[in-house]
Structure formats: C-alpha cells, structure tokens
Amino acid sequence: MTIELKFHHGGISVPDLEASIRWYHDMLGFEVENRFEIPSARARVAMIKRGPLRMELFEVEDGKPLPDDRRVPDRDLQTHGNKHVCFGIRSVEQAEQELRAKGADIVFVGRLKDLAPNIFMRDNSGNLIEFIEQPDLW
Numbered sequence: 197m198t199i200e201l202k203f204h205h206g207g208i209s210v211p212d213l214e215a216s217i218r219w220y221h222d223m224l225g226f227e228v229e230n231r232f233e234i235p236s237a238r239a240r241v242a243m244i245k246r247g248p249l250r251m252e253l254f255e256v257e258d259g260k261p262l263p264d265d266r267r268v269p270d271r272d273l274q275t276h277g278n279k280h281v282c283f284g285i286r287s288v289e290q291a292e293q294e295l296r297a298k299g300a301d302i303v304f305v306g307r308l309k310d311l312a313p314n315i316f317m318r319d320n321s322g323n324l325i326e327f328i329e330q331p332d333l334w
Contacts, residue, residue, distance in 0.1 A: 205243065205250035206281040210321045213240050213255035219320035220244050223298055226251065249283065267322045269303060280316070280324035288313035288329045 210216040220226040226244040233240055238257035243250055265271040272279055285291045292305055292315055303316040303324070313329040 205252050206278075207252040207254060208281075208319070208321070208323050209254045209256060209259055210319075210323070211255065211259060211261065212321075213242055213253055215320055216253050216255075217242055217244065220251065220253070223295070223300060223319075251281070262322045267318060267324070269316050269324055269326075272324060280326050282314075282326035282328055284330035284333050285327045286329070286331050286334050288315055288327065291315060291327055 208216075217228060221244075224246065226246045226249075229243045229245040229250065231240070231242050234254075237254075240255045242253045244253060245251075263275075265275060269280070288305060288307070292302070295302060295315070295317060301318040303318060306314045306316075315327045317325050317327075319325060
C-alpha cells in the first residue's frame with residue numbers, strides 16, 4: 197500500500213463535555229487543543245491532546261446513554277463497531293497503582309500467559325480505555 201498512515205485521534209461521545217474534559221485532564225493529563233461545534237450533528241466538540249495523542253470528545257444534544265453491555269470488554273465484543281482506544285504504557289504495575297490512587301474505574305488487570313499485561317478502565321461516561329504494557333516503545 198502506498199498510503200502512509202499515522203494515528204490522528206479517536207472519537208468518544210459523552211453526555212457532559214466539560215466533565216469529560218476535566219476527567220481526561222485529571223486522570224490522564226490531556227489538555228484542550230481546540231473546541232468547535234458541528235451544527236448539523238447538534239454537537240459541541242473538544243479536541244484534547246497529550247503529546248502526540250489526540251482524543252475528540254463529542255457532546256450531542258439528545259444523545260443516548262451508553263448501553264450496559266458496552267461497559268464490559270468481553271460483552272462489548274458481541275456488538276459490532278468500535279470497541280475501545282488503547283494506549284501503550286511502560287508498566288502495567290506502575291499505571292495500576294497511579295490509576296487506583298486517582299480513583300479510576302478499573303474493569304480488570306490482565307496478566308495472561310503469552311500476552312502483554314494490560315488494564316481496562318472506564319472513563320467518567322463508561323467508555324472503555326485499554327492500556328497495554330510496551331516497554332520497548334520507550
């Protein structure tokens with residue numbers, strides 16, 4: 197393939213844009229890069245950034261809540277569509293300690309044979325976020 201790809205951002209619909217901006221800042225260190233509206237979707241949007249990582253948060257008028265099955269990784273796989281975002285980290289053990297100290301809603305910590313250790317947590321709206329240990333990235 198001749199098209200060169202680099203990850204730009206993931207998008208998440210949230211019920212309260214300001215609360216989610218605070219959560220992503222306090223829990224993961226993201227800062228607001230810019231804000232805009234999409235009138236045709238009746239959405240207020242914030243692009244948040246931490247280093248080269250970006251996430252786009254959407255607050256849509258009359259949005260529907262996240263179904264309970266979408267809040268649990270194994271059950272969420274049974275629904276077609278995007279599942280979660282995943283960030284590479286140096287150490288699952290260190291990240292787990294820091295996230296627990298911040299009161300993160302941790303779903304589980306995986307330390308399975310032949311798989312890189314990982315953590316699944318939920319953001320303040322119930323959206324799944326994965327962290328996978330990749331010390332070779334650093």
